[in-house]
Amino acid sequence: MLLHCIIIIVGLVLGATEGDICKGTTTSALESHVSSNYPPKGGAEAGNFTQINGVENFSECVKACCDDPTCNAAFFSKSKCLNIECVTDDGCSPDHDKTLPKAILVNVRTVAETAALHTSHNVSTDEPTTAPPSVQHLKNVTCEFGLQECGENEECKMGEEENRRANGICVCQENYSRDSSGKCVQLDTVTLTSAEKKSSVVPIQLPAHTTTAKSPPTTPKPKIVPLTVSAGDSKILEYPEDSTKLSAYAIPEPQPGETYTYQWSLVQAPDGDEKGQTSGMDSPTLILTKLVPGVYVLTVDVKGDNKQGSATVNVTVMPEPKAHTPPVAVIKPSVLNIKEGTTGILDGADSTVDGETKSYLWEIVSAPINDDYKLVNSKASILRLTGLSHGTYSIRLTVTDAAGLKNSTMAAVNVEEEVDYPPQRMQAMTLFYEWKATDTDSTTDLEGVHEPFLRLKHLTEGVYTFELLVTDTKGQTSKDEVRVFVQTSLNKPPVAMVEHNFTTAKPQDVVLLDGSPSSDDQGIVQYKWTQLSGPNQAKMDNSDRVKASVENLIEGDYVFKLTVSDAENLHDSATVTVQVKSLSSEKPVAAVKAPRTVVLPVDILRVDGSASTVNSGKVAYKWSKSDDSPGAGSMVNGTDTAAVLLVTDIISGVYIFTLQVTDEEGRHDSSSVTIDVQPDPQSLNLVEISLDASIESFTEKHKKDMMTQLVLLLPPPSIGTAETKVEITGVYPDYHSGKLTVLFLVKDYTSHNQYSVRNGTVVEDQLKQKLQKDNELLGFTVSQIDTVVCQNDCSGHGYCDQFSKECVCEPFWMPNYARATWQGESNCDWSILYVVVITIASLIALMAIIWMCVCCTRRFTFQYNYNNRCKRSRGRRKHTYKLLQDIEQMENEEKLAKKKRNNITAGSGSIFLSETDMSSEEDTLFANGGKLNSNNFNSSADNFVKANNLKNKLRA
Structure with missing residues (x-):
């Protein structure tokens, strides 16, 4: 019915009954051009949209399209009229798969008709009525996709309605346009928009001699370029602040000679006559003064040459803080008289605080001697006293509000000692009971007023006092009173609970949020579900019920909030996170980026795996180093499980790092990278100085002073060198000796800011000569100077240990200790074989010399002794x-x-010789x-x- 009404209105507005839609046609023919509640199939890419201002209904929108020869379709939605210059006819056709309420789409003319009208509009009315050849050529020339049936610089393009067939139409290639002769020529200076690049027909420029029509041509409206405008962050003004400044800017900035106009407008302001004052409503900076408490919403519109943009900002002015009233503590009754063995009650519920939050604290200030009574439930509003000893108690109540303000009051409790009457024989008698309320205005119903037990009904909040009168048969009476404290039940706030966070996978359309675990002591009266965050605004049904359903979810994380309230508007909230991921059969792809070659020194080696791709969900990274890589190198700061790996303490060698990427479904992929770490080209020139100091005592000032002192100690640079600089590359402690080690390079700079590094061994020798006399010239005691890389050739008979800087000699070779002691340099000068031979020869020669000396000494001694004896015997008698x-x-x-002896032995007897046989002579x-x-x-x-x-x- 609505469609028929639209058709009738369009027909009445357009007038005639024959011809195209702009000239009027029959109702059945109009019906094929008008579509209701459907957007264009091409959406924003359907063509060039132009908004027509001052149009209030769709019939005027259609008429405006008819008046514009470049308009193909009229689109009316939300009281806005848009004329569409379509790229293709199919792009402006209604999209029946989508619905847009209260939207009307009218197809006024085809793309080919638009081009023909544009041409005829520019041709003089005196020309023949037949279309020129160029116009005839603009008609859709059918072609078969894949065959070269189109002309030069043309291509066969299929429309969406012809996807199942191989037929299409011939259109100009990209960056080509049809000229007046209908040929596709290259564009030299014209820049096509995205819509024009997709168009199969472009406006035709006629030759210069072509006459124009009598009616002036319609000038196409320029396309508005959107500006990105920012008005800054929203502001909150605390009392007493009541003024602020807002600044706006637009991107891109205006071109030279172009200016932007700014216009501020107030969208929302607090209620009341006084709203404040503004200054600079037409400038980039807006000044707000004398603001009143409330929320201000302001919008700034920025316009330039065919450029426009806007932005919105909020300003919240906080009200003056309310003066806080301290609490007032009240105890009822202030004096309580009870008997020993009974229960007493003190009520502090009538205490007042400024606000809702308050706390109670009961304390015993004084009590009878030897009484250690402890209060039970001392933080409640009502204090129950049971088992008190006879005497007087002073009890204090302290009330604290939410701001921490306190107030106290005292109450006295008098406990009378119970009288122990002696036993006596009494006759049985009847007692008569009579209960009555001392408050005459009480509305409480009393039942059993003449019974030992009184029943009360319809009690309200407050303190009731009842009197009991007991009378016996002889007319003797006794009275007593009792107080009843009636207090409203303490309402506890509800507890909001939702099911734990969960994950769902597309294409599941509906997700159920369940808040049934929530609870309240008096029942929940209201549920409210809201969305806090998410990749898009989800559609929620039953948001005011215990269970809500959510639709229109896309991949990402959503956070929903449940708020529950009870009858007294006490509320509580809980959140739940819903993770939506898409099911994909593709596994992740690991990608590693890193330099293939690295030259030391390098503090941190960075290996990037952030280019790895995962179709959906979260990704887990795991880095590892191959077994063939050097053992040095540490993965720091937990980056072995991050996208980017950071490695420190690397040395020269070939490192191989492997990254394994794993998605939430356990699928993984790996990628490796090989990094060749080359040694420092200046390592041979690095010099290290060992100082008798701790690294804690070495400051930055010491470091700068040392660089200056080293430059002064070194010989001046050679000819052609402008200056010498010392570059300290490292400061670290020696963990074995505890000494401080400083590494540095010496650079000689030329006048062209080029430098050469001085040889490390030369620097070592130069500094040793300077520091040999005084080793404290650098401000610290220098214990050793050496190159970082030991360059001692060890006399060609060994190698230098890089750790100890000592020579390790080859077999049969040994150091020259004399030279090592004198020059302080380790060596391997001596051959062990020669040393042994020379040592043995030296020992033999030494022994021969000693023997000769001994012999000479003995001869000299004997001759001396003989001569002495001869001298002593000269005066004696001669023998x-x-x-x-x-x-x-x-x-x-x-x-x-x-x-003779042999003969004697051979004889039979023995011959004995006497000593006298021998002469004494x-x-x-x-x-x-x-x-x-x-x-x-x-x-x-x-x-x-x-x-x-x-x-x-x-x-x-």
Whole structure:
């Protein structure tokens, strides 16, 4: 019915009954052009949209499209009229798969008709009525996709309605446009918009001699370029602040010679006549003064040449804080008289506080002697006292409000001692009871007023006092009172509970949120579900019930909030997170980015795996280092489970890192990267100084002073060098010796800011010469200077240990200790074989020299002693000596003696010789008394020995 009404109105507005839709047609023909509640199939890409201002109904919108020869369709929605210059006819056709309430789409003319009208509008009315060849060529030329049936610079394009067939129409290729002759020529200076690039027909520019029509042509409306406008963050003004400044800016900035206009407008303001004052409503900066408490919403519109944009900002002004009233503590009754063994009640519920939150604290200030009574439930509004001893108690009540303000009051409790009457025999008697309320205005109903037990009904909040009168048969009476405290039940706030966070997978359309675990002591009267966050605004049904359903969910994390309230508007909230992920059969793809070659020194090596892709859900990263990689290198800060791996303490070598990426469904993929870490090219020139200091005492000032002092100690640079600089590359402690080690390079700069690094061994020798006399020139005691890399060749017979900086000699070689001690440099100068030979030869020579010395000493000593004896014997009497027999004679005698002994032994008897047989003169042998010399002396001694031997033999 609505569609027929629209068709009738369109027909009445357009007038005629024959021709195209703009000239009027029959109702049945109009019906094929008008669509209700459907948007264009192409959406925002259907073509170039132009908003027509001042149009209030769809019939005027259609008329405006008819008046514009470039308009193909009129779209009216939400009281806005949009004329569409369609790219293709199918893009402006109604999309029956989507609905848009109160939307009207009218297809006024086809794309080909638009081009023809545009051409005829520019041609003079005096021209023939037949269309020019260019217009005839603009008609849709059908083609078969895949065959070269189109003209030069043309291509065959299929429409969406022809997806199942291979037929299409010939259109110009990208960056080509049809000229007046209908040929596709390249565009030199014209820049096509996204809609024009997709269009199969473009406006035709006629030659210069073509005359125009009598009616002026319609100028196409320029396309509005949107501006990105920002008015800053929303602001909150605390009392007494009542003014602020808002600044707006637009992106992109205006071109040279172009200016933007700013216009502020107040969208919302607090109620009341006074709303404040503004300044600079037409400038980028808006000043607000004398603001009143409330929320202000302001919008700024920025316009330029065919550019427009807007932004909104909120300003909240907080009201003046309310003066806080301290609490007032009240105890009823202030004096309580009870008897021993009964229960007393003190009520503090009438205490007042400024607000709802308050706390109670009961304390016993004074009590009878030897009484250690402890209060029970001392933080309630009502205090029950049971088992008190007789005497007087002073009890204090302290009331505290939410702001921490306190107030106290006192109450006295008098406990009368119970009287112990002696037993006596009494006759049974009847007692009469009578209950009555002392409050005359009480509306409480009393039942059993003449019974021992009184029943009360319809009690309300408050304190009731009842009196009991007991009368016996003799008319004796007794009275007593009792108080009843009636207090409203304490309402506890509800507890909101929802099911734990859960994950759902698409294509599940509906998710159920359940708040049934929520509870309240008096019952929940209201449920409210709201969405706090999510990738889009979900559609929620039954948001005011215990269970709500959520639809229109896309992949991502949603947070929903449940708020429950009871009858007294006490409420509580709870949140639940719903994670939506899409089911995909594709596993993740690991991708690693890192430099293939790294040159030391490098503090941190960065290996990036953030380029890894996962179709849905969260991703887990795990880095590992291959077994063949150097052991040095630490993964720091837990980056072995992050997308980007950070590695420190690397050394030269080949590192292989592997990244494993795992999605939520357990599917994983791995990728590896090989990094070649090359040594520092300046490592041979690095010099290290060991200082007798701790790293804690070495400050940045010491570091700068040391660089300056090292430059002064080093010899001046060579010719052509402008200056010398010392660059400290590292400061670290030696954990073995506890000394501080400083690493540095010496750079010689030229006048062109180019530098060369000075040789490390040369720097070492230069500094050793300077510091040999005074090792404290650097402000610390220098214990050692050496290059970081030991460059000692060890005399060509060993290698240098990089840790100890000492030479390790080859077999059969040893250090020259004298040179090492004198020069302080380890070496392998000596051959062990030569050392052994020379040592043995030296020992032999030494022994020979010692022997010669001993011999010379003995001879000298003997000659000295002999000379001394000769001198002593010169004054004595001379003895008479007899010549010794010749040696030959003695030998003959010896032989004769042996022969005789043999004969004696062979005989039968033994021959014994007496000592008297030998002459006494034979006991003494005399030598020649001639001059003695060393030879004579030795000969005489030998003769003397032989004579004694012969004598002994003869005796035997």
